[in-house]
Amino acid sequence: YAKERGRRCYKFYSDSLNARALERLQLEESLRTALVREEFELYYQPQVDLKSEQITSVEALIRWNHPTLGMVSPGEFIPIAEETGLIIEIGEWVMKTACAQAKSWIDEGFPPCRMSINLSSVQFKRSALTETIKDVIEETGLPPEYLELELTESAVMTDVEQNIQRLKQLKNMGIKIAIDDFGTGYSSLSYLKKFPIDTLKIDRSFVTDLAENKEDEAIVKAIMALADTMNLGVIAEGVESQSQLAILRQYECELIQGYLFSRPLNKDDIGMLLKTGLPKRKQQ
Numbered sequence: 602y603a604k605e606r607g608r609r610c611y612k613f614y615s616d617s618l619n620a621r622a623l624e625r626l627q628l629e630e631s632l633r634t635a636l637v638r639e640e641f642e643l644y645y646q647p648q649v650d651l652k653s654e655q656i657t658s659v660e661a662l663i664r665w666n667h668p669t670l671g672m673v674s675p676g677e678f679i680p681i682a683e684e685t686g687l688i689i690e691i692g693e694w695v696m697k698t699a700c701a702q703a704k705s706w707i708d709e710g711f712p713p714c715r716m717s718i719n720l721s722s723v724q725f726k727r728s729a730l731t732e733t734i735k736d737v738i739e740e741t742g743l744p745p746e747y748l749e750l751e752l753t754e755s756a757v758m759t760d761v762e763q764n765i766q767r768l769k770q771l772k773n774m775g776i777k778i779a780i781d782d783f784g785t786g787y788s789s790l791s792y793l794k795k796f797p798i799d800t801l802k803i804d805r806s807f808v809t810d811l812a813e814n815k816e817d818e819a820i821v822k823a824i825m826a827l828a829d830t831m832n833l834g835v836i837a838e839g840v841e842s843q844s845q846l847a848i849l850r851q852y853e854c855e856l857i858q859g860y861l862f863s864r865p866l867n868k869d870d871i872g873m874l875l876k877t878g879l880p881k882r883k884q885q
């Protein structure tokens with residue numbers, strides 16, 4: 602009986618494993634042709650200055666419109682793109698598209714708005730990175746001060762010495778650097794002070810229950826204090842409610858990103874929002 606059950610368990614396990622492997626293989630296959638088939642699109646989410654309620658920057662967020670599966674979230678396909686190396690080409694497309702978009706807003710006389718781009722650790726580790734970015738800047742004509750790169754803690758916390766050099770090169774070009782998902786990685790604070798970075802981006806996981814959870818509030822407070830001491834900007838991501846906003850305001854968080862102000866929007870919708878500005882909200 603035990604043997605039989607064991608075999609059945611094994612069969613069940615192996616079937617579901619195969620199904621998953623197949624699904625992943627199919628995704629990988631279609632990911633290889635997604636660029637030439639123009640299935641990617643960039644959405645843009647405002648980053649808002651809390652005092653003035655002006656949009657200071659937008660974060661470019663990739664969307665994949667799969668021919669049969671519909672929208673596939675980046676959380677699902679970015680890891681596959683990283684494992685297969687496809688992230689290099691996809692990442693270059695993101696950079697070109699986002700920088701060209703930002704340049705066209707400047708040309709059309711929109712209020713100044715920085716472009717924030719997520720950089721995978723796979724892209725960051727490549728020695729060709731700075732050359733690629735220089736090329737994109739030259740090609741699109743976007744002034745580098747308009748460009749901000751979002752890197753995760755884990756991307757910068759390995760090969761520390763080499764990364765410091767790389768970050769310095771980018772800084773010298775006039776590009777801003779933000780540490781994404783801050784607080785979820787394993788930043789060594791003694792390293793952090795050596796990194797030439799501009800902004801800490803408080804991870805959404807600390808914001809979600811901010812109004813109910815004293816520990817999350819303590820973490821947010823600690824990150825603010827750290828940023829203040831180290832002279833860094835702070836942005837909170839994933840802000841959805843007035844009660845979260847009230848706490849962030851109390852701790853004088855500079856920038857806010859989240860559904861409360863706006864979801865990520867396609868290029869036409871963000872264009873309209875940038876032109877008109879956010880609707881005036883009642884102060885609470």
Ligand code: C2E
Nearest residue numbers: 662663675676679695719720721839840841858859860865
């Ligand atoms: P991220 O860089 O931390 O981006 C923030 C994510 O939080 C985005 O998810 C955004 O849509 C979502 N978000 C923003 N405000 C709220 C809110 O108020 N509530 C909730 N529930 N979510 C909010 P998205 O667009 O699904 O992207 C997920 C992740 O995929 C990103 O996390 C980033 O790590 C990665 N990603 C997206 N686009 C790119 C890209 O072009 N290149 C690379 N390398 N990674 C990307």
Ligand code: MG
Nearest residue numbers: 660719751781
């Ligand atoms: Mg990001």
Ligand code: MG
Nearest residue numbers: 781782802838
């Ligand atoms: Mg983030």
Ligand code: MG
Nearest residue numbers: 782804805838
């Ligand atoms: Mg995040």
